Amino acid sequence: MKAVWTSIGLMSGTSMDGIDIALLRTDGDRQIERAPSMSVPYEAGFRDRLKQGLVDAKKVTDRKARPADLGALERNLTIRHAVAVSDFLFHNGLKHGDINVIGFHGQTVLHRPDEALTVQLGDGQLLADLTGIPVVYDMRANDMRHGGQGAPLIPVYHSALARSLDDRSATVFVNIGGISNLTFIGTKGEIVAYDSGPGNTLIDQWVELRTGQAFDEGGAIADRGKVLSDLAARYLEHPFFVSNRRRSLDRNDFRPPSKIEAGLEDGARTLAYVTAAAILKSASHLPESPKRYVVCGGGRHNQIIMTHLEELARLNGASVIKAEALGFDGDAMEAEAWAYLAVRSQLELPLTFPGTTGVSHAVSGGVLAKPSERAIPKVD
Numbered sequence: 001m002k003a004v005w006t007s008i009g010l011m012s013g014t015s016m017d018g019i020d021i022a023l024l025r026t027d028g029d030r031q032i033e034r035a036p037s038m039s040v041p042y043e044a045g046f047r048d049r050l051k052q053g054l055v056d057a058k059k060v061t062d063r064k065a066r067p068a069d070l071g072a073l074e075r076n077l078t079i080r081h082a083v084a085v086s087d088f089l090f091h092n093g094l095k096h097g098d099i100n101v102i103g104f105h106g107q108t109v110l111h112r113p114d115e116a117l118t119v120q121l122g123d124g125q126l127l128a129d130l131t132g133i134p135v136v137y138d139m140r141a142n143d144m145r146h147g148g149q150g151a152p153l154i155p156v157y158h159s160a161l162a163r164s165l166d167d168r169s170a171t172v173f174v175n176i177g178g179i180s181n182l183t184f185i186g187t188k189g190e191i192v193a194y195d196s197g198p199g200n201t202l203i204d205q206w207v208e209l210r211t212g213q214a215f216d217e218g219g220a221i222a223d224r225g226k227v228l229s230d231l232a233a234r235y236l237e238h239p240f241f242v243s244n245r246r247r248s249l250d251r252n253d254f255r256p257p258s259k260i261e262a263g264l265e266d267g268a269r270t271l272a273y274v275t276a277a278a279i280l281k282s283a284s285h286l287p288e289s290p291k292r293y294v295v296c297g298g299g300r301h302n303q304i305i306m307t308h309l310e311e312l313a314r315l316n317g318a319s320v321i322k323a324e325a326l327g328f329d330g331d332a333m334e335a336e337a338w339a340y341l342a343v344r345s346q347l348e349l350p351l352t353f354p355g356t357t358g359v360s361h362a363v364s365g366g367v368l369a370k371p372s373e374r375a376i377p378k379v380d
């Protein structure tokens with residue numbers, strides 16, 4: 001029997017809404033026991049600092065460079081993750097010695113796959129020292145070194161979850177985070193994955209610009225609006241959807257409309273429609289038409305995105321269900337994936353495949369940071 005690891009996954013996604021934490025017991029292969037999860041939201045001031053981080057990162061050409069506030073921001077972000085781990089352990093009656101490894105995503109501040117450049121803020125060594133737990137971090141870089149897009153990395157976890165399902169019809173897992181990405185699992189278990197378009201990030205930026213709210217709760221604002229077809233077409237005719245080559249996305253690849261282009265409600269409705277239509281447009285490049293879409297990520301809480309997705313999928317002969325309908329947790333899935341990837345990294349198993357990131361051959365990845373001998377202050 002293979003060894004089972006107890007692993008914590010930490011994800012700070014492109015929405016920049018907070019840290020998702022999940023515990024997983026896994027052999028890094030088929031055995032997956034999902035355990036508790038938790039989210040720690042960032043306060044508005046820290047989100048603003050992260051947004052400034054995206055601006056500061058635009059100048060970066062060396063992925064280790066931390067100009068302007070980026071060094072201090074990385075340290076602050078890492079300490080927040082350490083505190084989040086400590087709270088998570090406390091709430092779940094665990095000690096740091098119970099955890100074999102942490103998978104630490106950090107915060108993407110720049111992603112330029114065409115230049116083989118991806119930057120995630122997150123000091124793995126500091127996190128290991130503060131928690132007293134070995135940390136696997138920087139999991140995208142090795143994929144890029146081998147010609148991959150550096151994203152998405154979650155497909156290997158989607159595929160592992162899919163193996164537990166009785167229904168083996170062609171399925172797409174859709175993660176509607178800041179950016180959306182999909183993982184197709186064919187009837188023979190083959191995987192094809194890529195980023196599928198803007199997820200919530202345009203909606204969040206639009207709603208914040210107009211109301212100061214961080215997002216459109218439940219899609220209530222969009223519910224009062226109508227789809228502006230010209231504006232929707234402008235997004236959906238972007239070369240990203242037309243090209244035969246699939247590429248991963250940076251948060252800034254799509255920009256929100258300007259204030260004069262739409263009223264609040266119509267803008268929110270149009271962007272929710274664009275999110276749904278982008279998924280279907282991207283899915284048209286799959287080798288086989290999927291029979292069902294399994295939706296994860298915060299976007300599934302926006303009822304208008306879900307309504308449009310259901311309508312568009314139905315026209316293509318597919319159904320849409322939330323991850324929960326299959327017994328999964330759509331909010332914790334990314335963090336679970338990072339826990340899973342950390343274990344795979346330690347076992348030198350592949351994280352990415354030609355069908356997921358376009359990497360030349362299946363490769364592992366990640367950097368291990370062990371707690372330093374001298375590091376006393378554990379946040380237990």
Ligand SMILES: Nc1ncnc2c1ncn2[C@@H]1O[C@H](COP(=O)(O)OP(=O)(O)OP(=O)(O)O)[C@@H](O)[C@H]1O
Pocket residue numbers: 011012013014015016017175176177178179180199200201203204215216217218219296297298299301302303334
């Ligand atoms: N109740 C809700 N109603 C509407 N939208 C919601 C709700 N809850 C979350 N969201 C949306 O989901 C987003 C967060 O989603 P999620 O945590 O999946 O993203 P992420 O992890 O940052 O992204 P990524 O997958 O791109 O890394 C929020 O920014 C918001 O737009």
Ligand SMILES: CC(=O)N[C@H]1[C@@H]2OC[C@@H](O2)[C@@H](O)[C@@H]1O[C@H](C)C(=O)O
Pocket residue numbers: 013014108111118150151152153154155177178179180181195248249334
């Ligand atoms: C560079 C980067 O951080 N990409 C994220 C982002 O958010 C969603 C999509 O774009 C996906 O490609 C990826 O995250 C997921 C979790 C992944 O790597 O699987």
